[in-house]
Amino acid sequence: xxxxxxxxxxxxxxxxxxxxxxxxxxxxxxxxxxxxxxxxxxxxxxxxxxxxxxxxxxxxxxxxxxxxxxxxxxxxxxxxxxxxxxxxxxxxxxxxxxxxxxxxxxxxxxxxxxxxxxxxxxxxxxxxxxxxxxxxxxxxxxxxxxxxxxxxxxxxxxxxxxxxxxxxxxxxxxxxxxxxxxxxxxxxxxxxxxxxxxxxxxxxxx
Numbered sequence: 583x584x585x586x587x588x589x590x591x592x593x594x595x596x597x598x599x600x601x602x603x604x605x606x607x608x609x610x611x612x613x614x615x616x617x618x619x620x621x622x623x624x625x626x627x628x629x630x631x632x633x634x635x636x637x638x639x640x641x642x643x644x645x646x647x648x649x650x651x652x653x654x655x656x657x658x659x660x661x662x663x664x665x666x667x668x669x670x671x672x673x674x675x676x677x678x679x680x681x682x683x684x685x686x687x688x689x690x691x692x693x694x695x696x697x698x699x700x701x702x703x704x705x706x707x708x709x710x711x712x713x714x715x716x717x718x719x720x721x722x723x724x725x726x727x728x729x730x731x732x733x734x735x736x737x738x739x740x741x742x743x744x745x746x747x748x749x750x751x752x753x754x755x756x757x758x759x760x761x762x763x764x765x766x767x768x769x770x771x772x773x774x775x776x777x778x779x780x781x782x783x784x785x786x787x788x
Contacts, residue, residue, distance in 0.1 A: 659717035689733030
């Protein structure tokens with residue numbers, strides 16, 4: 583634990599309250615605007631937590647991979663990553679979650695806060711199949727809040743600006759980092775990178 587802060591800010595004194603139209607835009611269920619965006623959504627970050635810690639993980643798929651089941655419910659498949667499955671374990675202990683959607687090229691976020699449960703329901707998993715694969719587990723989310731969020735952060739980051747893209751090789755590669763952490767050679771680092779690059783493009787649902 584770090585040294586306790588003694589200069590905690592009075593947030594209500596520093597920040598104006600949200601404008602009335604912003605407050606009214608926080609909905610307790612999905613309406614047509616949200617559904618239209620979800621049909622195009624191809625990426626979101628999933629936030630979960632439990633007593634043992636917090637997790638934020640990226641989720642992606644073809645547009646509409648987060649399926650709208652009804653005005654209070656969405657679902658998505660869990661696909662293989664690094665097999666740490668922190669999000670899944672968190673949801674088994676604490677069903678609260680947050681979903682932050684990004685839409686390439688658009689200066690707007692969409693957020694869903696709600697409750698998630700894991701299911702092995704065969705019909706739902708089949709409906710969420712991608713790339714000829716059926717997921718092992720699906721996540722069903724009950725919507726508590728849904729809202730749109732301004733995209734100032736996207737512009738500050740120049741996220742959609744091609745000129746802001748990093749050049750490959752400008753930072754250590756996954757292979758170089760894993761090799762250094764595991765005291766492996768440069769040759770082994772190259773092999774890890776080759777496997778990583780192959781998996782990133784061909785083993786999406788393996």
